[in-house]
Amino acid sequence: MPIVDIRALRKSYGSNEVLKGIDLQVEPGEVIAIIGKSGSGKSTLLRCINGLEEFQAGELTVDGKPLLHKSAVAMRALRQRVGMIFQGFNLFPHLTVGKNIMLAPSLVKAKDTASGEAHARALLERVGLAEKFDAFADQLSGGQQQRVAIARALAMEPAVLLCDEITSALDPELVGEVLRVVETLAQEGMTLLMVTHEMNFARRVSNRVIFMHQGRVHEMGPPAELFGNPQTPELQQFLKSLHD
Numbered sequence: 750m751p752i753v754d755i756r757a758l759r760k761s762y763g764s765n766e767v768l769k770g771i772d773l774q775v776e777p778g779e780v781i782a783i784i785g786k787s788g789s790g791k792s793t794l795l796r797c798i799n800g801l802e803e804f805q806a807g808e809l810t811v812d813g814k815p816l817l818h819k820s821a822v823a824m825r826a827l828r829q830r831v832g833m834i835f836q837g838f839n840l841f842p843h844l845t846v847g848k849n850i851m852l853a854p855s856l857v858k859a860k861d862t863a864s865g866e867a868h869a870r871a872l873l874e875r876v877g878l879a880e881k882f883d884a885f886a887d888q889l890s891g892g893q894q895q896r897v898a899i900a901r902a903l904a905m906e907p908a909v910l911l912c913d914e915i916t917s918a919l920d921p922e923l924v925g926e927v928l929r930v931v932e933t934l935a936q937e938g939m940t941l942l943m944v945t946h947e948m949n950f951a952r953r954v955s956n957r958v959i960f961m962h963q964g965r966v967h968e969m970g971p972p973a974e975l976f977g978n979p980q981t982p983e984l985q986q987f988l989k990s991l992h993d
């Protein structure tokens with residue numbers, strides 16, 4: 750059963766139809782890179798999957814459960830299954846790294862503070878920041894903050910992790926440390942959907958690449974095919990534009 754199953758999804762902002770019938774099945778453990786020009790609907794698609802945006806038509810299920818905006822209970826359950834990391838890290842700057850992670854709902858619910866703290870420390874270890882538990886979030890580099898954001902998302906033990914241009918706000922020398930963490934998660938079997946401008950990463954780590962154009966999945970395939978032998982003029986032009 751796919752972890753994410755999207756059928757004929759349509760989403761408009763007023764009269765502007767931004768997603769024009771998306772079909773996508775994401776299998777467990779798959780790593781999917783979503784590429785395309787600005788405005789093609791990449792972020793909107795991710796935001797629909799985690800329930801941040803309502804859609805007008807189509808079906809979307811996560812882990813077999815339909816996403817129904819009318820049911821608050823269903824939406825809460827869904828949010829716990831879908832982790833999302835953004836370009837901005839969205840940490841509380843004046844709280845410690847440990848406190849930031851312990852604010853994740855699953856850790857707030859931990860039986861006692863000690864078990865919540867132990868879990869938070871283990872998550873920090875996974876992103877290579879064990880020694881930063883007591884540091885304040887705003888004292889970390891952008892790359893470190895993004896790794897904390899990843900640790901916080903992992904606290905929910907999500908069925909799928911959505912990444913929306915998570916390295917775009919970073920200085921170039923900090924990109925690698927964040928991508929390495931994501932690559933490790935991929936190797937560990939995490940299901941990942943990433944909107945990214947990091948084409949080398951997409952080529953190397955993803956199982957499938959989706960090229961979005963004007964609100965549609967315009968081309969989709971294994972990275973070697975999509976990058977090596979683009980079929981449509983739109984993708985050819987997009988790939989060429991990256992080198993200009």
Ligand SMILES: Nc1ncnc2c1ncn2[C@@H]1O[C@H](COP(=O)(O)OP(=O)(O)OP(=O)(O)O)[C@@H](O)[C@H]1O
Pocket residue numbers: 762767785786787788789790791792793794
């Ligand atoms: N909250 C909103 N209200 C109205 N229109 C929106 C909203 N969010 C996005 N849009 C419009 O939807 C379209 C798709 O936007 P989206 O952010 O999904 O594209 P994108 O491919 O992720 O672009 P980028 O790479 O620049 O992030 C754009 O035309 C955008 O102007």
